[in-house]
Amino acid sequence: MRFGLLGPVEAFRADGGPIAVGGTRLRALLALLALDAGRIVPTERLIEGLYGERPVTGESNALQSQISRLRRNLDTAVEFHPAGYRLVVDGEEVDAHRFERLAREGRAAGAPAVRSELLGQALALWRGPALADVREAPFAAAQAARLEELRIDVTEDRLEADLELGRHRELVTELQRLVAAHPVRERLRGQLIRALYASGRQAEALTAFEDARRTLADELGVDPSPELKEIHLAALRGELHAPTAPARPGTPGMAAGGGTALPAQLTSFVGRQDDLDQVGRLLERARLVTLTGPGGAGKTRLALEAAAAVPGEVGLAELDGLAEGGDVAQAVLTKLGLRVGPDEPDPADRLVAALAGRRMLLVLDNCEHVVAAAAELAHRLLSACPDLRVLATSREALGITGESIWPVPPLPGSLAVRLFEDRAAAVRPGFAVDERNLADVQRICRALDGLPLAIELAAARLRSLPVAEVAARLEDGLGLLSRGSRTAQPRHRTLRAVVEWSWSLLDEQEQRLARRLTVFAGGAGIEAVERVCGTPDAVELLTSLADKSLVEIVGDRYRMLQTIRAFCAERLEEAGEVETYHRAHAGHYLALLREAAPHLLRAEQLEWAARLDPEHDNLLAALGWAVGADHAMALRIFADLSTYWWLRGRRGIGVRPARTLLAALGPDVPEGLEGEYAICVASSAEGGVHLETAKRLMRAMDLVSDRPQLTYFWGSFVGPSIDDGFLAVMMERVMASDDPWIRGLDHVGRGFLCYLMEGDVAGIEREFSRALDYFRSLGERLGMAMALSELVRVAAWRGERERFTELIEEALRLVGELGAQEDIADLLCQRGEGELLLGDLDQAWADYERAAELARRVGALEGTTRASCGLAEVARLRGDLEEARHRYEEVLARESSGSFGESLTAVQIGVALGWIDAAEGEVERAAARQEAAFAAALHVQSLPVLASVAEGLAGVFSLRGAHDRAALLLGVGKGLRGMTLPGDLDVARVVERARAALGEQGFAEAYARGTALSREELAELL
Known part of the structure; x- marks a missing residue:
């Protein structure tokens, strides 16, 4: 688990997924604990930090409540001790502690390049102002100020290191921005003057000093410090020179004696400090170290940086210009500036003679095309020259005894972004990654697999294209990144050239498997x-492809980087094998889905869902191919994949592919696939001709037996329907089944009828309890959670706090086991709704906040809407009518899909806005809102919603003084829902006014008339 304080307070699981912490108070508590991660924080300090020196009454109980919620959200990462509480993590898991550790190490480092890299890593941890979203907490201001001060100090130290490295030109823009933000920091002013002067902008450097002098006088009433004056004087005298770049390790006259000076690098070294440290340690204990990795991963640059840090003599032999089959020993001799004498005809003998007895590091760069010869030479030299070490780079290991291998992987996300920013700023001065372009830059880096060469080529395109355009065009990454450095070897100038070179090193069998592997979108x-792939000797070939860095091995799976996969896919097309192997791929994954289908609705569902999880990209790819090539196969894949999505709480994923498939199908339904077609229609959440066709087929055929999940999908996506007896037909089909899962679903359907159409509270509890029993007998978790969530509603209606808590926690545990984030969000909303009735507005707010975060993360639009409405309702009940109105109207402004759930939501928002209007004294506007809500509610077939509308209208009549009509409408609400809600404060106020005006008997009589009205009589009454 990791925690972030350098920006908004955040928590992340070990796999990088974010954790919803909760509201502001919970995030502040987490920040307090994280600042002392791993150490006990006394209770008194926590209370003072959260509530101030004069905390509210009952602060100890409030703290215990907050701790309990935080423990629940973090899965018990908070530990209780008699003296206080402790966040059970290592300090390195908190970005603020990691920042301070890197800052210390960076400042202590001797070499400016190492200082720059470490301090840059520290600064890269910042995501915004420290503790940005908890600044109102009493403890936060001082802690944030301390961290921000340290941040600017570290920034100045990093700039100093970069100035020592001669990076004056690239620092000017950054320094100008920093000076504008911190105008009285003299060290920044001095650094800007030095950077401007060394960049040839002497006049601007002198102007910068005058600006500093004037600002210090105006703001602080002081003169510049002696240090700043000294910098100014040196500029006036022409003595302010850039420091000489540090010399690379080497010996004068090395060309004559068997060594070469390492080339000076023209760009900064970004993102590989950890690799550099590891390679340095390997070179201390091993005599042969080989850096392996795909083309463009940055092996050469890492080798040069590692060699530069090695004391003593270094020799560099670049083999990329050597033809395949060429003489490696002769090439090394030439690169080292040595010649073969007349008595030494063998170049290898000459090398042994030249290097024997010398302490030297020999870098053999780009060995992959001559790997056998390079291995033979390295073995001979190391055997004959005991003080020699070899650092090789190759796309495959040399494969000799004593070799230590360091794989050079693609850059991870944050480091890839840093590299892009650095290289983009070089071609577009002033470019910086910020909240406006971060998503596009991350998209670019992901599409390019974090390969440094590809990222540098993409950054170079910012000369002519905006970053959003580069991101949009990267579907053709090999074509877009077709320009590189003119001075690089031809096979290193473009991304395509790099991959093509790797391809050319494969034999025919390896090429055949490599192109066929491209049908796997997520590895295999x-x-x-x-x-x-139809390859019987796949194990040996895959091992060979992995050795040559064409394939990655992740656990027990093999995968290609996207850039390599795109190139090899072109070769699949050239070979005329696209149809054959995509069909084989789709058939394989359809068979896997068919095998999994019955198990997904039983106790073993976790095991089978876990088998499908790593195949999700492949399943989507199989579906995508089948939509365009084989509609029958596409329908089969979609139907079974929908069950997996439903189980994992990712139902929204299927909407777009369902609509695409239906558009491709047209009016024809493949024979024998009527059930699959109906699932596709339900998942599309659209009406029209397909909806009518599906309903016709479902009336005429028993589709439930073959596709039991169909009934659930239909109810979830389309909503209840009683037209033309359709619902009765479907229930008859369900009742005829002896499958316990379908029987459980039958009781779910009956429970919803009791809830939506009958106002039968006892029936709701009876039917969902029976459904729960059936699902328990199977061990089917999502069915159990579905039944439990409705029993939770009844417990909240009745004010049964203990039962409510017990049921909702079991439901959350079950969907948590499934990893169903969308369902967790729904259940949190359900808990929030219950907490509103039970009177805990703070807990409701926290639940809705967490639900909104989860729903946004998984793209669950209905979940986001439900959570937004919940937050609006909490704001309304707290009396913040402006905030509530804003949130409700924001939801109404969103584009509607016309689904059943959205129709219900629109009615509920109308009722809530009517209550807001009434509270503001806008009686007629409130009446118009409630009447419009009633008209809409008549079409959505939900008695609880109608009940809410009737109660909203009662509020309007109460304000008009028509208390008899108000009491009657309150009775209507009870009659429609089956009960009154004891925690409904709006209704309670209307009841109080009506009773006061009518007397107890008059109120009771009017109320009783209302409970007896039918929906038709109610409509006529209005």
Whole structure:
């Protein structure tokens, strides 16, 4: 688990997924604990930090409540001690502590390059102002100020290191921005003057000093410090020179004696400090170290940086210009400036003679095309020259005894972004990654697999294209990144050239498997590769491809980087094998889905869902291919994939592919696939001709037996329907089944009828309890959670706090086991709604906030809407009518899909806005709102919603003084819902006014007339 304080307070799981912490108070508590991560924080300090020196009454109980919620959200990462509480994590898991550790190490480092890298890593941890979203907490201001001060100090130290490295030109823009933000920091002023002067902008440097002098006088009433005056004087005298770049390790006259000076680098070294440290340690204990990795991963640059840090003599032999089959020993001799004498005809003998007895590091760069010869030479030299060490770079290991291998992987996300920013600023001065372009830059880096060469080529395109355009065009990454450095070897100038070079080193069998592997979108296990690619010796070939960095091995799966996969896919097309192997791929994953289908609705569902999880990209790819090539296969894949999505709480994923598939199908339904077609229609959440066709098929055929999940999908996406007896037909089909899962679903359907159409509270509890029993008998978690969530509603209606808590926690545990984030969000909203009735507005707010965060993360639009409405309702009940109105109207402004759920929401928002209007004294506007809500509610077939509208209208009549009509409408609400809600404060106020005006008997009589009215009589009454 990781925690972030350098920006908004955040928490992340070990896999990088964010954790919803909760409201502002919970985030402040987490920040307090994280500032002392791993140490006990006394209770008194927590109370003072959260509530101030004069805390509110009952602060100890309030703290215990907050701790309990935080423990629940963080899965018990907070530990209780008699003296206080402790966040059970290492300090390195908190970005603020990691920042301070890197800052210390960076300042202590001797070499400016190392200082710059470490301090840059420290600064890269910042995501915004420290503790940005908890600044109102009493403790936060001082802690944030301390961290911000340290941040600017570290920034100045990093700039100093960069100035020592001669990076004056690239620092000017950054320094100008920093001076504008911190105008009285003299060290920044001095650094700006030095950077301007060394960049040839002497006049601007002198102007910068005058600006500093004037600002210090105006703001602080002081003169510039002696240090700043000294910098100014040196500029006036022409003595302010850039420091000489540090010399690379080497010996004068090395060309004559068997060594070469390492080339000076023209760009900064970004993102590989950890790799550099590890390679340095390997070179201390091993005599042969080989850096392996795909083309463009940055092996050469890492090798040069590692060699530069090694004391003593270094020799560099670049083999990329050597033809395949060329004489490696002769090439090394030439690169080292040595010649073969007349008595030494063998170049290898000459090398041994030249290097024997010398302490030297020999860098053999780009060995992959001559790997056998390079391995033979390295073995001979190391055997004959005991003080020699070899650092090699190759796309595959040399494969000799004593070799230590360091794989050079693509850059991870944050480091890839830093590299892009650095290289983009070089071609577009002033470019910086910020909240406006971060998503595009991350998209670019992901599309390019974090390969440094590809990122640098993409950054170079900012000369002519905006970053958003580069991100949009990267579907053709190999084509877009077609320009590189003119001075690089031809095979290193473009991304395509790099991959093409790797391809040319493969034999025919390796090329055949490499192109066929491209049908796998998310990697694959060995069994899938053998079945789909038709390659009996796949293990050996995959090992060879992995050795040559064309394939990555992740656990027990093999995957290609996207850039390599795109190139090899072109070769698949050239070979005329696209149809054959995409069909084999789709068939394999359809068979996997068919095998999984019955298990997904039983106790073993976790095991089977876990088997499908790593295959999700492949399943989507199979569906995408089948939509365009085989509609029958596409329908089969979609139907079974929908069950997996439903189980994992990712139902919204299917909407777009369902609509695409239906558009491709046209009016024809493949024979024998009527059930699959109906699932596709339900998942599309659209009406029209397909909806009518599906309903016709479902009336005429028993589709439930083959596709039991169909009934659930239909109810979830389309909503209840009683037209033409359709609902009765479907329930008859369900009742005829002896499958316990379908029987459980039958009781779910009956429970919803009791809830939506009958106002039968006892029936709701009875039917969902029976459904729960059926699902428990199967061990089917999502069915159990679905039944529990409705029992939770009844417990909240009745004010049964203990039962409410017990049921909702079990439901959350079950969907948590499934990893169903969308369902967790729904259940949090359900808990929030219950907490509103039970009177805990703070807990409701926290639940809605967490639900909104989860729903946004997984793209669950209905979940986001429900959570937004919940937050608006809490604001309304707290009396913040302006905030409530804003949130409700924001939801109404969103584009509507016309789904059943959205129709219900629109009515509920109308009722809430009517209550807001009434509270503001706008009686007629409130009446118009409630009447419009009633008209809409008649079409959505939900008695609880109608009940809420009737109660909203009662509020309007109460304000008009028509208390008899208000009491009657309150009775209507009870009759429609089956009960009154004891925690409904709006209704309670209307009841109080009506009773006061009518007397107890008059109120009771009017109320009783209302409970007896039917929906038709109510409509006529209005």
